[in-house]
Amino acid sequence: MTQPLLSIKNLTIDYIGEETDFRAVDNVSFDVAAGEIFGLAGESGCGKSTIAFAISRLHKPPALIRSGQILLEGRDVLDLDIQALRSFRWREVAMVFQSAMNSLNPVLRVEAQFYDVLRTHQGMNRKQARERTAEMLRLVDIQPDRMGDYPHQFSGGMRQRIVIAICLALNPKIVVMDEPTTALDVVVQREILQRVNELRKRLGFSVLFITHDLGLMVQVCDRIGIMLEGKLVEQNTAQAIYGAPQHDYTKKLWASFPSLHGAKTAEGFAS
């Protein structure tokens, strides 16, 4: 078996409190292969976003990584100094945040926001950046001549695609997507994720996909990890998580989704 692209080993993260610490991530280990989409599912507060932030060391106090390793191609992210971290972030690990469509700067043209990233990381001049921007916008089905527009001139789905395009502009090895489409409606969600899936095949990046929507996750991901209260309780292929869930919590999680066809729902969290 080849070496995984991203390997998380025995990661433990605490939120430091005045009297007691809260263990948000407890001894979690998983691997993401090159070109794979790995999903992390769980309820809010289970630590999935904490992991996402820790991967690019964007976690802030009071979060503290107690122990463990985050290896990207064998290099431990936790050992990087500030200089190395700057070139590591975005170029190797890019991130699409929750409600990313609101993470664009409202007073800058889209073009300027691309230029910012491209100049900082690759030292491009305006002309080169414009060419790259046009190329990236085409990838996500947005007409390049709209790069001079402001974020508010785009719809929510388009803004989300622009954010994804900015993420991919530096050819990252892995993109962390934290609930990338939660605020969007289903048709737009489908279009965006379909496009991400195609781009992944074409460009070969990996995706760490975080959501609470298990149905969507099974459609998109190759493998899925289920988290409960900071622990990774089950990890398997998407088909197995859907067809043959092992852990009780996974079964309960499935039961709490009303389905579109057949019986309305199985016995679950209903109370």
Place this chain on the structure above:
Amino acid sequence: MSTSSQPILKLDRVSKTFGSVPYIVKAAQAVSFELHPGRTLALVGESGSGKTTCARLVMREYQPNEGELIFKGKPVQTGDAKALAGYRRSVQMIFQDPFSSLNPAHTIAYHLRRPLQLHQRNLKGKEIDAKINELLERVKLDPAIVAPKHPHELSGGQRQRVNIARTLAVGAEIIVADEPTSMLDVSVRLGVLNLLNEMKRDLRLALLYITHDIATARYVAEDIIVMYAGQIVEWGNINKVIDNPQHPYTKLLLSAVPDPEIRFDDPKAHLQAADVDEVRRISAVPDARSICIDKDHFIRQVG
């Protein structure tokens, strides 16, 4: 839509527009539907389809440009303050965001005491306390623990239950629920939906359930309305609409609902951008004609 009972609220060809020519936005175009006691009507559609505009029209937050609302057989009069107050008492709303719809400075008991004092004038002193406890028990919260707490001490699901209790305290007969579970965790969602179902059954409430999650709509509703671009494109019995969608937009919407049976790599699942645009284009064209698929299943004529 096909019950013999008298509708408690009826919207008759209600339209609402914003702005003026040439920048006019037709947020609701000749929308008609009925709410019946003990039944839930689900209103689904994407953002911008006009579902929240409909909710606001029902709440009398917007005045319709055309058409009228008929409440218990009589048109809702704007001039008559007393009748309007009665209408507002009967029609209550549950909002999407349980984290901002309760006042952080007041206790849960206060949130329920105020509507009781204002709207149920016959209750005095101890009776109000007893009523608060009764309401909290009805929404399956322990009064002794929850009543003295402030909103920040409760989870999202608990807060949404408090919101439901609040609508009951006012004496609601119609509840408009605008995405009541979309901000809740999956594991508490069903609990809140079950509660809505139970109240609808026991208290004969009429529910207007607004969502973009069709699966949860199926869980609570008997009837469904699918909206696009301010128009109702398909309506009727929820099972018939979901199992046998006829309008191209409904088909598109249903095909995009996440289905773990179909992987993205499957070409069947692939939405073509051109097709999506075409469906949106033809669905947005106003057309007054409707086609009857079944006795309780209709679509708007397309093309």
